[in-house]
Amino acid sequence: MVVKDMMPNFELFQPTQVKDALAILDSYGKDAWKMAGGYDSLVWFKERIKRPKAVIDLSGIAEMQGIKETADGVEIGALTTLTDIENNSIIKTKYRLLADAVAKVASPQIRHAGTIGGNASQDARCLYYRYGLPCYRAGGTTCYADTPEGINREHALFESDRCVAVTPSDGAPALVALDAKYVLRSSSGERVVGSEEFYVGPKIDITHMTSTKPEEILVAIRIPNTWAGSHFYFEKVADRNVWDFALVNVAAALKVQNGVIRESRIACGGVSAVPRRLTAVEEILKGQPMNETVAKLAGNSATRGARPLNYNGFKIPLMANLVTRAVRDAKA
Amino acid sequence: MQLFRHANSIYGGSDVIIGASYDLLLWFAAAGAAFILMHAVFKAVTKTGERASH
């Protein structure tokens, strides 16, 4: 069905400034494709499922690269590679959660070229969608995964609405737990949104994972000081240890004083279309001692409201156990 | 402009219709606007004609 021998033709643009990239975006509109590291984009093109008229290779834009400390925290250029984040001293000392998370992405080779912007904005990995079928996420009118015979082992437990695909990103739950802000720029200005607004589920937009508009570019991600130096925990469970997407992952940031959890932000990936922030668990944890009993309570609470599909019921105990471990084992 | 949205069929390489094209949205709105405009102009002209004949 899908020709995989070579890419179809497109116009390639390699701007070196954001304003030039935005101008190209404006002229091509929805026919333009923004490419960062290219690991996801090139597969889409090669499989001829996405056929943009113009590809804007952002990798030459210096302004969108690097990590700098600001008065409020840290700003990471969207084109900063995952390896650079993993090895950055500021990230490692203050926001270790993100370093731990990106270290789990794919393989070393991919992390050398893959960017935080691309990782945070990653598209769904549902096999039906990736195979080029006309599913809801592809603009069609059917979900092939959530059917009596659909293969849905890797799909959503929560908040699915027609489409049951999940966010495959390892970086995204860590960014949610760190209360990151996303800087989106267009030729008409800039807006900074929180994770709740950046990530969108199928109820709001079934064909996109983020609220980034076609005319916008994610230029940077800002992490505030709020959670710097907190207790952190990241764990990913996948079918194999490298080069695989998470079945479920958990990212937790906890402020702990004298063994008591004062505040927390916990998010799970692989369980819904957006990184699922566990606000109910966070409420439960407030003022509780950091011990096994509380951790178990947190784990059990995390999965309340889960609606498993035919083949992904195993994700419920998996998620509960990961959250339990996150609360029990988070370290400063 | 297309009349339909198409996709590959799950059962083979053939193209199947998956719905009406959203490109038509503006055309339907334009048709309504055109009707309203024509009717309003027609009514205004005939009213002026009636007044003149009086």
Place this chain on the structure above:
Amino acid sequence: MSTPDITRPDPAPTGRVLRHKLIDRIYHWLMALSVLILMATAFLPILGWKFEWLDLHWITGVVLTLAVLFHIIRAVCWQDIWAMFLGGQDLRDITGGGKPGKYTPAQKLYHLGVSLLILAAIGTGLLMLLKIDTPWWRRDPYWFSDTQWGVIYAIHGFGAMALITMVMIHIYFALRPDEWRLTRSMFRGWMTSKEYLDHHDPKRWKAKEDA
């Protein structure tokens, strides 16, 4: 008690003729609200305004279906259903310029068009409910083949988009000063005896005086 003869040549200017009963006005406005909500929830997300539209859309669709069902039963059993159908006399009205009964040929034509579009949208919309989770069932897309679903979606889409044209025209006529008497009557239920005699043929619409 005898009904006063409002077809007399010189009606009192304050006399009122009942045009729409309260129940029919409620139906009309419920349908109008439903159609507007359905259009907003269908088209605004396509135009780029993203929000959680699906639940509001299908629940409103079910409300509209029930309202239309009520209207059909009422029209067949308790109202003069033929008053809304186009007939030979309507054609003669168009060419000869005679006064219409309760509804003009244009209104009947409009009603016919809107009825067909809404019935098409409702019929296909009810089938589309099979593809979403509702309190009564889990979705199952295997009721129809891809091609059949495509036809169902296309009919739903064309019907809904054509309703944009029809709604625009309807609102335009409702706002035209020369049609205000009809718009007012959809709020208040009545029109004046003078309006009745000026614009309608009392032989073809034997109206009752508004109580």
